[in-house]
Amino acid sequence: MSNVWEEGSSALPGISEADCQEFEAKYQIQLPPFLKEMYRLQNGGEIKNADEELVLFPIGTPDAIYGQMRSLQDCASAFAPSSLTSIYLDWIEEEFEDPGRVIVIADYYGHVKYVLDYNASNEGEEPPVVSLDFEGCDNNQVATSFEKWIEELSEGISEQTTDRTESRPSFDWNEIEKYEILYRSSFRDTFKSDGAVEEIENVLCKSRERGLIHYVRRTVNEQVVTLDSCSIMHGVLDSKLKINRCRPAPANTFGLKLESLKPGDISWATNELDSPGRWITNKSNGPPYACTVESQDRESLETLATDLKEKGFAGTPEPEPDDHLDPGMKKLWELFTGTMEVFQEKLFQTLESKLPKSKYDSDPDPDLPDIDTVDPAMRSEDENLQESIRIIRSWA
Known part of the structure; x- marks a missing residue:
């Protein structure tokens, strides 16, 4: 890969594979491959052609000014004076399922942080990059992956400015x-x-x-x-x-x-x-x-x-058209949407009577059966479709 770091933006040498593994083990996450390649060249700093106020945190070794890469939970506790800490902790707990699985990777002008949100990705998938404005308690996804974000930054087009x-x-x-x-x-x-x-x-x-x-x-x-x-x-x-x-x-x-x-x-x-x-x-x-x-x-x-x-x-956003679906999948989708409301009502009633309320007093979000893939035990897609229909009907 070409070096996207701004020359002279950090005095810290690149990190080793052992350093990456230690960080991943601490937070129980997998760092994006492109990030690990970059950090083997240099441990944090500025990106070529990007705003000089945007600085990526080092891993392991704290920077004297910006600190180090860590979880959002750790960052919010240490980032603010005591009068602000409770506000920030309340905000991030409301916005993120698990702030411990949100990794703060960069700083912009002190009050804006860029993070990798592992709550928003499935196992084995790369997390999106999200910007957090601690001054306005606001967050927005800026890129679907770390590599895409760095590519836009280094080309000077991330904000189309x-x-x-x-x-x-x-x-x-x-x-x-x-x-x-x-x-x-x-x-x-x-x-x-x-x-x-x-x-x-x-x-x-x-x-x-x-x-x-x-x-x-x-x-x-x-x-x-x-x-x-x-x-x-x-x-x-x-x-x-x-x-x-x-x-x-x-x-x-x-x-x-x-x-x-x-x-x-x-x-x-x-x-x-x-x-x-x-x-x-x-x-x-x-x-x-x-x-x-x-x-x-x-x-x-x-x-x-x-x-x-x-x-x-x-x-509300307009629903995506389903014209691309074949007749069998359209039939399945119509059946699914027709029974889901009844299913959810019965499920929530059952769970409400058996499960304690969460700390946020919100409805539980149960895992539903995965019907998106063809069961290898079936001899044809038609048989798989019929089995999926049987499952959906059983929910209602």
Whole structure:
């Protein structure tokens, strides 16, 4: 493989197979083959052509600044000051089935972590790469595999961005006035390092040409330092309209997640003040596929979520067409969907009476028989189909 590491980005030499095995044994996972090949050349660092603020953690030997590769459970406990720890632990336990099987592999600007989510993959499959924003308590899948993620980073296309230095931001904050304003909030927060106070404004608008537009403006010492906008053309996912805690005291904010209904149906414009009269502007399409409307008033965010549903801005993805199925499989699918509701109701009633409630008081998720493969004991696919039908009927 070609070396994708940025030269001089780490003083740590490559690791051995024994180092990999020790790490895998500790967390009971299998690291992606491409990751192990990379780390044999160099133990962590920056990627060529990627943002220099994105740093991959070393394995085994802690970096003086960034630490080391470890589980999300370990990272959340050590990453935050005590006032934040409980918020982060509650969040990751809500988002991930087992935070101990989520491996934190990289850092971006301190508050964004990239992880391998082994909860989302079957045994023997590579886990997807997910970005976690600890500042906004938000997560998004950015690549289906580690190798795909590194490939996009090294080619400079992971965010499909265009960076420029301009004398002014790429849009005027006053443009919000020409749209229908659905929600507006503002609050103040304090930088713990120097005590400076920042004011954050959130505005959600409706545009006929651009759909929903979320604007955010940050002001420090009466100076605008960032202007960001996120446009979602075809609505947001109903199932993802969740409210989470975001910032601790003194801000004490909550966030409403808006995830695009269609993958890729989202565009971004970010503007950061680099120096007086000098702005770094960035435009992108695609991941991350969600933005977060932030406010100190949880009740108003709940009202906003309800309004988005009632006004048709939130929905569910269209089901994939089944035209590719042969007649036998269509028959099986129709039978399956027709009996599943009855089966689930009877199953949950039985399990509810016999099983204790989980720590999250949620319904159990039982394993169902696997009917996707042809039983080698059958003499034909038709016999397998008939046996599958018999199994489904027995469920109901």
